[in-house]
Amino acid sequence: MTETHGTHDTHPDRYEVLVVGGGAAGLSAGLVLGRARRRTLVVDAGEPRNAPAAHMQGYLSRDGMPPAELLAAGRAEIARYGTVELVTDRVVDLARDGAEGGAPLGFTAHLAGGRTVRARRVLVATGLKDELPPVPGVAERWGRDVLHCPYCHGWEVRDEAFGVLATSPMSVHQALLVSHWSKDTTLFLNGVAEADLSDEELRRLAAAGVDVVPGGVAGLVVEDDRITGVRLADGSVHARSVVFVASRMVPRTGLLEKLGAELRETPVGACPVVDETGRTTVPGVWAAGNATLVAQQVVNAASTGYTAAAAVNAELVFEDIDARVGVTQTGGTAEAAEAAEAAAEV
Ligand SMILES: Cc1cc2nc3c(=O)[nH]c(=O)nc-3n(C[C@H](O)[C@H](O)[C@H](O)COP(=O)(O)OP(=O)(O)OC[C@H]3O[C@@H](n4cnc5c(N)ncnc54)[C@H](O)[C@@H]3O)c2cc1C
Structure with missing residues (x-):
């Protein structure tokens, strides 16, 4: 791990959202989640698809910018919001916990660097591999x-x-x-x-x-x-x-497949099934960028990261409100509702 911004909460390895991949899609999601005050971890292996190119074209207002500069600017913007931690590492395993008995959704991820982290929601923005x-x-x-x-x-x-x-x-x-x-x-x-x-x-x-x-x-x-x-x-x-x-474009769907996400065959290979917000068929798991659609350029990837992050945040907002409704309806106090919400966090 070489780079860390942002803050940990009291549980250093517990987050509300885990974003896997910190290219245009993952960083855009990180920015939205930071502004939504979500304790978020963005894990990025540091190999964005367009790295070999000297310039990134066609991104309105950033036409011709070197690809690495866009990502550096994104990371600096995210750091302003304080709740998002960015690490250079690779997620090597991802599993769902709490799937049974009505337990709140949660996920455990193992990083190549040795950390194990937990999160309430996961957004996969791992891009694709160009096979030449x-x-x-x-x-x-x-x-x-x-x-x-x-x-x-x-x-x-x-x-x-x-x-x-x-x-x-x-x-x-x-x-x-x-x-x-x-x-x-x-x-x-x-x-x-x-x-x-x-x-x-x-x-x-x-x-x-x-x-x-x-x-x-x-x-x-x-x-x-x-x-x-x-x-x-x-x-x-x-x-x-x-x-x-034409390269053979292979979306990096390995982690999604481990979670049991449904894939669909397209003329250019298998892509995850997602709705218009990037929600996969696995509850609590979203995907964005080239990991979902190979035809996306940088601006499209950033856009789908934004959309997915907004949907993730909304789901958490309503999950927490519903947890409070459940406690207060059974005669619980505001303090008990807060405790229930904290328990639901991971
Ligand atoms: C040579 C080339 C030039 C291009 N030029 C342009 C251009 O000029 N304009 C344009 O709009 N588009 C261009 N593109 C397309 C552009 O690269 C993609 O649209 C864009 O990179 C998609 O963003 P993304 O965030 O989905 O994926 P990426 O940018 O590829 O980012 C995915 C990130 O996830 C990381 N990752 C993968 N697996 C893991 C894991 N398990 N754990 C942690 N991190 C992981 C990767 O290391 C990577 O950093 C070009 C593509 C190529 C190949």
Whole structure:
């Protein structure tokens, strides 16, 4: 653990809310929970998805800011509110306690650094993992001149010589989309059979001016720290300065699965089932950001973190009020109601 802000209450390992992941989604949730006076722990393993990129584009008012600067600004904002603790660590296990006999909801988490913490509610914002095709040069250049998203980087590389490295027939869609940013676009089929493309797709590629190159790709040619070409298996080199590729995006759902959360199959893999607030199918557990939807950009991830945190807070507010109603209806005093509320905290 390298970084800690905020305060502990009397029970240093008990929190009202545990947020797992401190990227845009988790920090946005932390800010809302801090402002809602919730004793919150945000645990972040420190590997945000866009870390390889020098700049973060398309976030209104922060367009072009380095990704790490946005997160640092978020952490500083959260620290102002005093009830949120931010730690650099990894949640390695998460279990629900109190599931039986009407006991209040509670969760126990184990951190890689050795801490065990408990919380009344959990918000999972663990992001996703980009799995890249094993083409030499792709991983090394990822986020620099190997790109996946024209909305993130298209403007910066507009009108350059684009290559699109196919990973499936779906790459036709990516080639058509990015051709909007450069009329000099080549789709490298990279083992995808031309016969797998429909006549309609081939007509659209031709209409968009996208060249189609069959054959396997042996690797990227890099000179002076920039891509200069795409080398095919037959040794020929096509001069290109930017390569787009679709990663296989795998939401980090391991902790949610341990809790028994339902997943749904999507065209890009399994994502947790959530309602419009990010509530999963496990009572007391929310999810936000790329862990729930791979298509979310930073601004969307921050937004879903906000929404989920507000829903978590509301549920706690009403749970505590209902606990007081229960005590006072049975003739209890205000002090007894407060004691019941404190007991419900974890
Ligand atoms: C190369 C690249 C460039 C991009 N550029 C842009 C751009 O310019 N503009 C834009 O809007 N979007 C961009 N994106 C998309 C952007 O990265 C995501 O939208 C955003 O990171 C999603 O935020 P998140 O909080 O859901 O996940 P993340 O930012 O990935 O944060 C998740 C955090 O959770 C942590 N974590 C995971 N598991 C655990 C655990 N068990 N315990 C504790 N912590 C854990 C991770 O270490 C990570 O810090 C880019 C993506 C890539 C790959």
